[in-house]
Amino acid sequence: MALLDIDGLSVVLPSGAAARPILDGVSLTVETGEVVGLVGESGSGKSVACRTVLGLRPAGARTSGEVRVSGRDVLAMNRGALKALRSGEVAMVFQDPRASVNPVRRIGDFLTEGLRAAGVPRDRALERAGELLAEVGIRDPRGALRRYPHEFSGGMLQRVVIAAALAGGPALLLADEPTTALDVTTQAEVIGILRRTQAQHGTGMLFVTHDLELAAAICDRIYVMYAGRVVETRGARELFDAPRHPYTAGLLAAAPSLEPDATPPRPIPGRPVSLAENPPGCAFAVRCGYATDRCRTETPRLAADDGGAVACLRADEGILTC
Amino acid sequence: MTAAPASRVPSAAPAAKVAAPPRRGTAWMRGLAAQGPLFTAAVATLVLLALCAVFAPFVAPHDPETIDLGNSLAGSDADHWLGTDQSGRDVLSRLIHGARTGLLGPLLVVAVSTVLGTALGLVAAWRGGWVDSLLSRTMDALFAFPAMLLAILCVAVFEAGLTAPVIAMTVAYTPYVGRYVRSVAVQEKARPYIESYRVQGWSAWSVTTRHLLPNITPNIVAQSTVSFGYALMELAGLSFLGFGVQPPTADWGTMVNEGQGAILKDAFMPALAPCAAIVVAVVAFGIVGEGISDRIAKRER
Numbered sequence: 001m002a003l004l005d006i007d008g009l010s011v012v013l014p015s016g017a018a019a020r021p022i023l024d025g026v027s028l029t030v031e032t033g034e035v036v037g038l039v040g041e042s043g044s045g046k047s048v049a050c051r052t053v054l055g056l057r058p059a060g061a062r063t064s065g066e067v068r069v070s071g072r073d074v075l076a077m078n079r080g081a082l083k084a085l086r087s088g089e090v091a092m093v094f095q096d097p098r099a100s101v102n103p104v105r106r107i108g109d110f111l112t113e114g115l116r117a118a119g120v121p122r123d124r125a126l127e128r129a130g131e132l133l134a135e136v137g138i139r140d141p142r143g144a145l146r147r148y149p150h151e152f153s154g155g156m157l158q159r160v161v162i163a164a165a166l167a168g169g170p171a172l173l174l175a176d177e178p179t180t181a182l183d184v185t186t187q188a189e190v191i192g193i194l195r196r197t198q199a200q201h202g203t204g205m206l207f208v209t210h211d212l213e214l215a216a217a218i219c220d221r222i223y224v225m226y227a228g229r230v231v232e233t234r235g236a237r238e239l240f241d242a243p244r245h246p247y248t249a250g251l252l253a254a255a256p257s258l259e260p261d262a263t264p265p266r267p268i269p270g271r272p273v274s275l276a277e278n279p280p281g282c283a284f285a286v287r288c289g290y291a292t293d294r295c296r297t298e299t300p301r302l303a304a305d306d307g308g309a310v311a312c313l314r315a316d317e318g319i320l321t322c
Numbered sequence: 323m324t325a326a327p328a329s330r331v332p333s334a335a336p337a338a339k340v341a342a343p344p345r346r347g348t349a350w351m352r353g354l355a356a357q358g359p360l361f362t363a364a365v366a367t368l369v370l371l372a373l374c375a376v377f378a379p380f381v382a383p384h385d386p387e388t389i390d391l392g393n394s395l396a397g398s399d400a401d402h403w404l405g406t407d408q409s410g411r412d413v414l415s416r417l418i419h420g421a422r423t424g425l426l427g428p429l430l431v432v433a434v435s436t437v438l439g440t441a442l443g444l445v446a447a448w449r450g451g452w453v454d455s456l457l458s459r460t461m462d463a464l465f466a467f468p469a470m471l472l473a474i475l476c477v478a479v480f481e482a483g484l485t486a487p488v489i490a491m492t493v494a495y496t497p498y499v500g501r502y503v504r505s506v507a508v509q510e511k512a513r514p515y516i517e518s519y520r521v522q523g524w525s526a527w528s529v530t531t532r533h534l535l536p537n538i539t540p541n542i543v544a545q546s547t548v549s550f551g552y553a554l555m556e557l558a559g560l561s562f563l564g565f566g567v568q569p570p571t572a573d574w575g576t577m578v579n580e581g582q583g584a585i586l587k588d589a590f591m592p593a594l595a596p597c598a599a600i601v602v603a604v605v606a607f608g609i610v611g612e613g614i615s616d617r618i619a620k621r622e623r
Contacts, residue, residue: 094514100518
């Protein structure tokens, strides 16, 4: 049984008379101790998919499909079960650490709050919080407990947030663009810490990002999303080396490379479409250099190929030769 | 008169390091002290007024209700600093005793309306949807009643005195606080840290009481301080009209009423002194409230 199993998840947002779909039949799994990347452009639905794991749905949204954590369907949970899930089994690290911490409470309060609520005495909770801070590489953890969020740099604060996420001993860590708000040198450190603590605790991790190269560097497997659908999934290495979907290939080609003989970055033409304005057929067809008339009328289904799955009508033709 | 709701959007740039170690409470106090001499003077005035009210029997040189018709409308002298009124009662002593009802009334109004209004505002902000619509529209409807009219109605139903106007003013002020708290709470609730507590499994109740409410408390305090001055003025107005505190109890509003006849006899002090007291108190509350608002705005940046 997979730790996280999202099965055919669809989310439809009602806006006035016209219902607006956000996700369409998204399925993904995360095994215990596995790091899985969820990659896509803005508006592709990756964050929405990530949040449904905690039972957070956009207001008024209709969902179908199942989101199972350790076999239990999150979407069918009552409040008590959701609370237990959020405070224990699943933890989340947000994009901007500065915004996701109460600015007027000490770090010590922030870290011990959950432990105290679980009945841990104050001294023991503070001790545990100190250990957690040491684990994420904060110097002088005892002193840090007495400080306020604004006294930390962004990277340091993100470490604190990671420490807080680990406090409940989660089996699954959701990281929603945890490094997007940080500068590049700090990014590497935070990624290193995430990766190390995840490996030490055997935590499963769903890593949401728009950076395919970053995902390829740290994830075991990657799901690529486009316009509310998963368009390709396979092992990180294989995906990086031999993408089968033109969109994945486009994402990789759009990233600049430092190799001396590398081609200059090629942007994907057009702009990302949302599932709502999606014309019939493949959502990527309007931006795809390989699109045929068939692509514009027939919606491709995610079909298994060697070691992964891809949703492209021309995947078997070997059109991508990179 | 609404304290300007300062932008609550967290700044993109990391907050500059504050020189003073931000111990909650003490840093706040120090920050308030740095608001300038006007603010300090206003605080001192309010403290003085409060002390006068509490220790009136010990501070007042005379009994406020002892009538001495032989010494009617005396000018100021060493014994009666502010002179006497038509019945020969010492104006200063009545002024000092008048601070009791003068401050107690608004205190009750502000305390009760702040508690009720905050509760309503938080529920409306947190639940949203039809709960928000229902509460907001009900508050709007109440808001449409002028406080004075409500008070006069209340006096007609109950009887003149401190209770009826206080009840009426509380009813009139609650929607005011409720609307303000709702607007501040809606903004605060939209900040990501609230959601981050939600996804850690905290219930709506604990997030609200432990994080949301403490973080908007300074805004509520600022608002209440300004409201206190207005409530004081309106209650004094009701007393002046004869709906509030009844003679012979010393009260600033009734004193103005009783003293107005003396103006014709060239004795200004019996009416002027309580007027001045009301103005000073209202202005002082206004300055303190504004000072706290400024402090909040500075903290936001």
